[in-house]
Amino acid sequence: MYQYTPFDRQFVHLRAQQFRDQLVRHLSGQLSDEEFRPLRLQNGWYVQRYAPMLRVAVPYGELSSKQLRALATIARKYDKPEPTLFEAAQHTQNQIDAQSLVKHHPNPVRAPSLTQGYAHFTTRQNVQYNWIALSDAADVMDLLASVDMHGIQTSGNCIRNITSDELAGVAPDEIADPRPFGEILRQWSTLHPEFAFLPRKFKIAISGAKEDRAATAWHDVGLFLERNGAGELGFKVLVGGGMGRTPITGVVIREFLPWSQIINYLEAVVRVYNRWGRRDNIYKARIKILVKAERVKFTQEVEEEFTRITVDDGGPHTVPESELERVSRCFVAPALGQPVLVEDSAKLLTLQADPAYQRWLQQNVAQHKNPSLRAVTLSFKRLGQAPGDATPEQLERSADLVERYSSGEARVTHSQNLLLPWVHEESLPALYLEAKALGLAQGNIGLLSDMIACPGGDYCALANARSIPLAAHISERYQDLDELEDLGPIDLHISGCINSCGHHHSGHIGILGVDKDGQEWYQVTLGGSDGSDLSGVPTPGRVVGPSFSVHEVLDVIEAVLAHYVKHRQHKETFIDALKRIGFDSFKEVANHARLAPLVSVA
Amino acid sequence: MTQALGSLPDSTSTPSMNLLQHTKALQPQASDWPGVSLATSHDEHAQQRVLILDNTVDPTILKDHLNGVDRIDLHFPKFTDGRAYSQAVMLRRRCGFTGDIRATGDVLVDQIVQMKRTGFTSAVLRDDQNAQHAQKPLTQFVGFYQGDALESPLFARH
Numbered sequence: 001m002y003q004y005t006p007f008d009r010q011f012v013h014l015r016a017q018q019f020r021d022q023l024v025r026h027l028s029g030q031l032s033d034e035e036f037r038p039l040r041l042q043n044g045w046y047v048q049r050y051a052p053m054l055r056v057a058v059p060y061g062e063l064s065s066k067q068l069r070a071l072a073t074i075a076r077k078y079d080k081p082e083p084t085l086f087e088a089a090q091h092t093q094n095q096i097d098a099q100s101l102v103k104h105h106p107n108p109v110r111a112p113s114l115t116q117g118y119a120h121f122t123t124r125q126n127v128q129y130n131w132i133a134l135s136d137a138a139d140v141m142d143l144l145a146s147v148d149m150h151g152i153q154t155s156g157n158c159i160r161n162i163t164s165d166e167l168a169g170v171a172p173d174e175i176a177d178p179r180p181f182g183e184i185l186r187q188w189s190t191l192h193p194e195f196a197f198l199p200r201k202f203k204i205a206i207s208g209a210k211e212d213r214a215a216t217a218w219h220d221v222g223l224f225l226e227r228n229g230a231g232e233l234g235f236k237v238l239v240g241g242g243m244g245r246t247p248i249t250g251v252v253i254r255e256f257l258p259w260s261q262i263i264n265y266l267e268a269v270v271r272v273y274n275r276w277g278r279r280d281n282i283y284k285a286r287i288k289i290l291v292k293a294e295r296v297k298f299t300q301e302v303e304e305e306f307t308r309i310t311v312d313d314g315g316p317h318t319v320p321e322s323e324l325e326r327v328s329r330c331f332v333a334p335a336l337g338q339p340v341l342v343e344d345s346a347k348l349l350t351l352q353a354d355p356a357y358q359r360w361l362q363q364n365v366a367q368h369k370n371p372s373l374r375a376v377t378l379s380f381k382r383l384g385q386a387p388g389d390a391t392p393e394q395l396e397r398s399a400d401l402v403e404r405y406s407s408g409e410a411r412v413t414h415s416q417n418l419l420l421p422w423v424h425e426e427s428l429p430a431l432y433l434e435a436k437a438l439g440l441a442q443g444n445i446g447l448l449s450d451m452i453a454c455p456g457g458d459y460c461a462l463a464n465a466r467s468i469p470l471a472a473h474i475s476e477r478y479q480d481l482d483e484l485e486d487l488g489p490i491d492l493h494i495s496g497c498i499n500s501c502g503h504h505h506s507g508h509i510g511i512l513g514v515d516k517d518g519q520e521w522y523q524v525t526l527g528g529s530d531g532s533d534l535s536g537v538p539t540p541g542r543v544v545g546p547s548f549s550v551h552e553v554l555d556v557i558e559a560v561l562a563h564y565v566k567h568r569q570h571k572e573t574f575i576d577a578l579k580r581i582g583f584d585s586f587k588e589v590a591n592h593a594r595l596a597p598l599v600s601v602a
Numbered sequence: 603m604t605q606a607l608g609s610l611p612d613s614t615s616t617p618s619m620n621l622l623q624h625t626k627a628l629q630p631q632a633s634d635w636p637g638v639s640l641a642t643s644h645d646e647h648a649q650q651r652v653l654i655l656d657n658t659v660d661p662t663i664l665k666d667h668l669n670g671v672d673r674i675d676l677h678f679p680k681f682t683d684g685r686a687y688s689q690a691v692m693l694r695r696r697c698g699f700t701g702d703i704r705a706t707g708d709v710l711v712d713q714i715v716q717m718k719r720t721g722f723t724s725a726v727l728r729d730d731q732n733a734q735h736a737q738k739p740l741t742q743f744v745g746f747y748q749g750d751a752l753e754s755p756l757f758a759r760h
Contacts, residue, residue, distance in 0.1 A: 279683060
């Protein structure tokens with residue numbers, strides 16, 4: 001993974017210091033809420049439903065075991081609300097169910113209690129906390145800086161933390177490692193003086209492999225590393241993707257851009273956006289709206305600006321070969337440790353015969369560029385804990401595994417799990433047994449219960465409905481791994497509101513929380529795609545009809561899946577069957593699962 | 603009122619940023635360009651020819667008309683509206699403007715660093731701002747990654 005230089009290290013310390021100064025002025029009343037807001041946001045600090053939320057940047061998802069331990073320390077020490085605050089929050093949450101129109105359902109959905117003292121993996125490969133007091137914020141930033149971490153630009157109307165393929169640098173289908181370019185762009189975008197107050201947030205994703213595992217087309221800018229006819233490396237550049245209330249995938253505005261021009265080109269894109277992006281309406285402020293309205297003109301203007309940057313300005317950010325080499329050296333594959341073996345041969349035999357182990361090998365273990373290695377995903381999708389949540393103990397024990405099995409490196413995945421990229425093939429049995437002991441070896445990666453979910457109405461101030469109770473309900477229903485395996489790979493994505501942090505638009509089955517007269521309802525979409533090989537051309541799912549109550553959602557999922565099982569052809573996946581049979585047929589089945597209007601009897 | 607000219611983009615020294623708490627109101631007159639007005643500033647030292655730009659104006663249209671212009675005022679209607687940063691960069695990098703670029707409007711101490719780095723040389727702080735608070739941020743960072751109106755990118759400085 002990337003090794004910080006002395007400059008990088010000093011930079012994050014100074015940033016923490018700057019934030020402390022701002023925080024002190026804010027807490028002493030010298031800096032108003034309004035003026036402090038963008039400053040705290042650009043350091044990752046939100047103010048949420050009950051408490052501040054911190055989003056820690058994990059560039060392209062890479063974490064060291066040392067960083068995992070620091071994240072655990074933050075969870076243990078700082079993710080601790082005052083007991084009165086926590087009780088009051090739980091009381092307020094309880095009212096949601098108490099006031100629910102559907103509380104008399106015979107099999108009520110029980111909301112798990114609020115939790116504290118944990119970290120949460122996000123779809124953008126970052127880490128969040130929900131209960132840190134603002135008065136502790138500067139100390140937390142210092143602690144992060146001590147392990148080369150920060151919250152820079154994880155929020156705010158600026159260029160956000162850059163995401164990439166969770167298998168970057170280890171995938172067998174890789175054209176080029178996207179991480180050095182991610183780092184070059186991270187450095188370029190960090191505290192960019194011209195682009196700190198854009199019309200709206202700006203997200204960049206980079207993919208360097210044949211398969212897109214980074215939902216690249218769904219970003220404001222999506223970059224695909226490719227080689228041209230002459231074998232030169234460059235980028236296909238997509239602009240204007242985004243979820244939210246107007247889900248659109250990006251369009252190609254440059255088929256091939258030499259890699260050395262990437263910053264110059266992005267400077268052109270962002271400058272044109274800064275000038276023309278709408279500032280009068282927050283819902284129309286993303287670059288996707290500009291691109292959708294003025295695609296040809298936009299592309300023309302970007303190309304013209306790019307020419308002026310490279311010709312008139314002399315291309316000040318043309319990346320020299322030496323810089324790419326310097327940054328690439330920071331990503332050199334780590335020294336591999338010794339394989340960890342299960343010495344007891346009887347135990348090993350029993351394990352080999354264990355279907356759960358075989359399933360884990362099939363679902364959670366991915367091929368590696370180095371044929372003697374594997375990339376292994378620890379599943380943070382399990383009963384009793386929200387998707388992507390990790391306790392301090394789980395983080396620390398994971399750090400142990402990362403050290404012993406993966407040369408000290410891990411990745412936060414887009415689907416909210418933790419991946420170990422450098423595991424010896426011979427170590428798999430031992431790793432499985434240890435991961436299982438931690439409760440992180442469910443063989444469900446890519447299956448229905450490996451769902452993506454945002455924190456939703458339990459924590460988030462924007463949410464219209466809760467995600468976690470629904471996720472818990474679905475996890476409870478779909479525990480049988482045989483059934484899950486039979487259903488095959490399915491992307492189930494849940495967002496608590498139209499901001500789409502749970503990526504519902506790109507789910508094969510997408511669930512969106514909506515608010516109707518102060519009650520929680522859920523809209524269901526089918527057929528979305530993030531752009532992976534499994535899911536096909538990236539596209540938003542289609543809404544099946546009016547929204548459902550929380551009880552109906554599970555019935556809808558069951559009905560849709562039963563329809564799939566009934567009509568699938570040999571080994572056909574859910575998404576393929578949906579495409580072949582057609583949306584309308586599934587839509588009809590989904591709407592049949594609607595309950596009689598129980599609402600009126602409440 | 604002090605003279606507001608800071609160092610120029612090609613200077614190797616770190617220019618100072620002239621922070622002003624109050625300034626005399628100008629009496630602008632319309633120009634041939636929409637969104638651009640002209641004014642003359644009279645301070646204790648001299649008269650200055652000033653251009654005042656709305657933040658919607660593409661400043662590169664003025665490239666050949668900046669002779670004799672002492673100062674260009676760029677406006678922040680809200681501190682969260684970042685268009686004037688791009689305008690300042692264009693004036694320095696592409697128009698070669700070497701006079702004073704002044705930030706006006708909703709100008710807060712916590713954005714002074716961005717202003718300085720994009721090429722502003724003076725700023726009229728909003729009335730309630732404490733200029734003392736701007737001093738530390740101006741020198742807090744020893745360097746930045748990307749190039750700006752003052753410096754080349756870090757990778758080019760290695």
